[in-house]
Amino acid sequence: MTAQGNPAGEMSARDTILARIREALRVPAPMPHFQSQEIEKGHAAGAKSSTGLPTLAVLPLDVAKPWLPDGGETPAERLRILAENLEKLRAIVHRLPDMTAAADCLFALARERDWKVVAYHGHPLVEPLLSGVPCSTLRVDVDFDKNRLEACDAGITACESLVAQTGSILVSSGTCGGRALSILPHAHVVIATVDQVVSTLGDALHQAQARHAGRLPSMLSFITGPSRTGDIERILVLGAHGPKELILLLVG
Amino acid sequence: MIANAKKQFLHDADEHVRDTGHRAFVQRALGGYYTSRDTQKARYRDWEHARDAASLAKWSAVNRLDELLPRFVANFEANGGRVHWARDAEEARRIVLDLLRAAKARAVIKSKCMTSEEIHLNAAMEQDGYGVVESDLGEFIQQLRGEPPYHFVFPCMHVRRGEISDLFGKHLGTPPTDSPEELTMIARRHMRRLYVDADVGITGANFLVAETGQISITENEGNARLTAALPRVHIAISGIEKVVEHLDDLAVLLPMLATAGAGQPMTCYNTLYAGPRREGECDGPEEMHLVLLDNSRTAILADPEQRDSLHCIRCGACLNVCPIFKNVGGFTYGTTYQGPIGSVITPHLRGLADWNHLSGASSLCGACTDACPVRIDIHHHLLHNRRNAARTAPHWLERIGHRVFVAVASRPWLFATGGAAFRKTLWLAKKLRPPLLRDWLASRDLPAAPSRSFRDEWSRRR
Incomplete structure (x- = not known):
């Protein structure tokens, strides 16, 4: 159907490109001029592979950890950094003592903003919030009509983790109601517990890899603040195509 | 549209540089970027x-x-x-x-x-x-x-x-x-x-x-x-x-x-x-x-000296800090990838013979290299491209010029005589404005020639 065809002994595009790559890499490139001793030392210690190139004795994230922005060592520090980052990103955070308070908070949000329909997915943290909500609801767990989701005012989801370092919320298509629920409605409400806060992006990725071992969800997305654009005269506008509002209900 | 990429570049650059409204607008749009970038880097x-x-x-x-x-x-x-x-x-x-x-x-x-x-x-x-x-x-x-x-x-x-x-x-x-x-x-x-x-x-x-x-x-x-x-x-x-x-x-x-x-x-x-x-x-x-x-990415890969230009993560930082980009604007480059990194890779993607002029679209200030988050040696690669172009297809004028320079510089007596003649006749250049110097003199003052050569001054002070 496409360029994979291989008529009459002609090299396929795949074979041609891989052959070009092998040929190109026969001459090794010099190492970049690193400033850090750790990387230089790590490389000196690294063994040579069959290609004559040094294999990596140090991994980028391992050396970079102390140089990247701080994500906090203790749970209290992480919470403080997360809250600061989310505020700068213009996300709205409600810190709530328990699930009853979270349900009351969602009720108030729906009332204040005059939401007519909110969409959600089946999840032990999400479902209890919806029982008393003063508007109609759309559940997206199984097949759903994307036209109906487009007309929803808010999408309510759980999350995989919250990253203090950058103020990011990690959602997945496997555990957070698919791909569209967290991006198509005008507002995105995330319900999470304080024990879901991790320090760094690396921690969040490692946790997701361990949780979904061998079978990653088809989408993992770090959401860092409400949708935004600066395309017109570099002036910040919230709500370009994704949610204009990102609201975190943080329980515990 | 001018058929020759270099002529088109020079024409468009000239037009954009004179458009001070465009320059001021682009500089202002980038102003907020500099502030927020520095704030974020500090984290x-x-x-x-x-x-x-x-x-x-x-x-x-x-x-x-x-x-x-x-x-x-x-x-x-x-x-x-x-x-x-x-x-x-x-x-x-x-x-x-x-x-x-x-x-x-x-x-x-x-x-x-x-x-x-x-x-x-x-x-x-x-x-x-x-x-x-x-x-x-x-x-x-x-x-x-x-x-x-x-x-x-x-x-x-x-x-x-x-x-x-x-x-x-x-x-x-x-x-x-x-x-x-x-x-x-x-x-x-x-x-x-x-x-x-x-x-x-x-x-x-x-x-x-x-x-x-x-x-x-x-x-x-x-x-x-x-x-x-x-x-x-x-x-x-x-x-x-x-x-x-x-x-x-x-x-x-x-x-x-x-x-x-x-x-x-x-x-x-x-x-x-x-x-x-x-x-x-x-x-x-x-x-x-x-x-x-x-x-043609494999062509860049085959050049170990410039292989690191494939590290590019297309963040655009080198464009935002480049004095050339800020003056000539993005369209002048005539390329998919503008700015310093575009000037490095375009000659590989589209041919050095037609695109080497981009290697000169640089003040060699190195701001691009400093801005690059993955440490691509951008401004040196512009020099590498210039060198490669000179090696593969040297301009006849450059070839003669270098030959004459070597002949003169390797003979001290000829160098001294040439220098003396140059000092005596420099004022003529200002007056006659020969074609090669005319553009340069249009926006710059030619300094007066010193009365003595460096070597004369050196032996006098000893």
Whole structure:
């Protein structure tokens, strides 16, 4: 159907490109001029592979950890950094003592903003919030009509983790109601517990890899603040195509 | 349009440099970027060292592409995606058109993808009768204007809000407004139905993760998320050099891309896709395709000296700090990738003979190299390209000039005589304004010649 065809002994595009790559890499490139001793030392210690190139004795994230922005060592520090980052990103955070308070908070949000329909997915943290909500609801767990989701005012989801370092919320298509629920409605409400806060992006990725071992969800997305654009005269506008509002209900 | 790329460059540069309104507008648009970039950099405990780690991640992947690219492909296909290899632009266009035909596509929605600009995909799709809409706000504006992107990260940074208001009025019938917020909402309202109705979504890819077979897409607006969520078929297009080995390399690269490129802690949406909708998931495309494009990237790979230019993560930081870019503007380059990194790679992609003039589009100040989050030696590569051009096709004037210089400089008596003659006759140059000096003298004062040579002065002071 496409360029994979291989008529009459002609090299396929795949074979041609891989052959070009092998040929190109026969001459090794010099190492970049690193400033850090750790990387230089790590490389000196690294063994040579069959290609004559040094294999990596140090991994980028391992050396970079102390140089990247701080994500906090203790749970209290992480919470403080997360809250600061989310505020700068213009996300709205409600810190709530328990699930009853979270349900009351969602009720108030729906009332204040005059939401007519909110969409959600089946999840032990999400479902209890919806029982008393003063508007109609759309559940997206199984097949759903994307036209109906487009007309929803808010999408309510759980999350995989919250990253203090950058103020990011990690959602997945496997555990957070698919791909569209967290991006198509005008507002995105995330319900999470304080024990879901991790320090760094690396921690969040490692946790997701361990949780979904061998079978990653088809989408993992770090959401860092409400949708935004600066395309017109570099002036910040919230709500370009994704949610204009990102609201975190943080329980515990 | 002038046939010769160099003449076109000189003509456009001259025009843009004289347009002080354009220059002031671009400088002002970048003003906020400098402030936020510095604020975000300060959050790093050591930005300079973090650049080492980012550089290491890309260096180790690019130099092991022979091993990592097949590994990525195997994992991507195990996730249920399909890979298509394209040696050049023509092959890539044909692959995408075949996929559109197979999908019986009627409407196509696209999120920002510079690789698709590189292969001129939109024109090919439109020629075949497909309606294509760019969903990124800046790209949408450029599509309506019928212009390529001005800057590969900020596509319409040269356009004033009034022009956008007129443009939307003309194409979408909306009332005039001078509010960037209202203009953004017009595009938002216009686009929402298009995501829902499109059969095929086309995106780029920022990183290909070898160990997991995921592709990573970075964006602020949410349009790429929608493009990969709602249509039935998702096609991603990527250069072969975008591979990284480990998933956690992205914990270094994603925040640095955002900080260097746009002065953000993280871009708003950083999304990893592992194939189409899985069993048990409630939505997502039924098919996911990835077009892997060479298009002369292997030629850069074959040059060990400039191989690191394949480390580029397309953050655009080098454009934002470049005094040449800020004066001549993005269109003058006449390339898909503008600015310093574009000047380095374009001669490889399109031929050194026709594009070497870009190697001179630099003050060699090194601001680009300092700004690069993955430590590409950009301004030295511009010098390397100049050297390579001089070696392969030296200009006759340069050849004679160098020969004369060698003859004179290797004979001290001739050097002294020549110097004396030069000092005595320099005033003539000012008066006669010979053709080669005329442009230079038009904006500069020629200093007076010293009365004695350096060697005379040296022996006198001893």
